[in-house]
Amino acid sequence: MAEDPVTLCFEVFNEIGIIEQLSRTLLEARxxxxxxxxxxxxxxxxxxxxxxxxxxxxxxxxxxxxxxxxxxxxxxxxxxxxxxxxxxxxxxxxxxxxxxxxxxxxxxxxxxMIPDLNRLSQVYEMQKLVEILPALRELRAVLDADRDSPAERVASDGMRAV
Incomplete structure (x- = not known):
């Protein structure tokens, strides 16, 4: 892995955030x-x-x-x-x-939203979505489990996380 874990996690979350904003705009238009x-x-x-x-x-x-x-x-x-x-x-x-x-x-x-989703399917390879969906579900499950853990815990660096 060329990048450190913190940078990689940040970049992944940043991309997910941008995708969320774009998909929210698409949804709200309908x-x-x-x-x-x-x-x-x-x-x-x-x-x-x-x-x-x-x-x-x-x-x-x-x-x-x-x-x-x-x-x-x-x-x-x-x-x-x-x-x-x-x-x-x-x-x-x-x-x-x-x-x-x-x-x-x-x-x-x-x-x-069907016309929007059909348009997406014409410009983006659907097999890629099939392939990334399990990883996204797994990431969501990890984040859900972390969210459901105690609100305060001591992080590995000794700082209090909330």
């Missing part, structure tokens, strides 16, 4: 007025992970403050894409449920 990528992300999360998540569970998944997630959920609720109900197991919390409109919104957004 969303209805008043909705942004975080709205779609929550809908997609609930669709993938299942309904009935608490705002705190969703906030943890997205690593944002509960107040930010509550704001995002209120926007989704105002658009009729989710419903918020009391949590039957804990009267102090709520649960978020996708509506039929929310499920339709996700499907329609993905459908609206």
């Amino acid at each position: 969303l209805p007025d008043g909705l942004i990528a975080p709205h779609f992300g929550v809908i997609s999360h609930l669709s993938r992970r299942g309904d009935g998540r608490t705002p705190m569970e969703i906030a943890r998944a997205f690593q944002v403050p509960k107040t930010s997630m509550t704001h995002t959920i209120k926007g989704l609720e105002a658009h009729g894409l989710v419903e918020v109900h009391p949590n039957p197991k804990d009267g102090r919390s709520k649960q978020v449920w996708l509506t039929q409109a929310g499920r339709r919104f996700r499907d329609e957004t993905i459908t609206a």
Whole structure:
């Protein structure tokens, strides 16, 4: 390996960040007025992970403050894409449920992106995506596991990491 690990990790994360920004812009161009990528992300999360998540569970998944997630959920609720109900197991919390409109919104957004994704498939070799997807999933799993470890730990250099 020609580069040191820190430089390599930084360059990989930098490229992922730029790709995230470009893909977010592509997604948001297909969303209805008043909705942004975080709205779609929550809908997609609930669709993938299942309904009935608490705002705190969703906030943890997205690593944002509960107040930010509550704001995002209120926007989704105002658009009729989710419903918020009391949590039957804990009267102090709520649960978020996708509506039929929310499920339709996700499907329609993905459908609206088909021309963009088809265009990408014409200019980028899809086999490369097939090959890098397992590595990206593995990297995500490592980062997820690290995120879920204790919030404070002593890093190998003796500095406190948060």
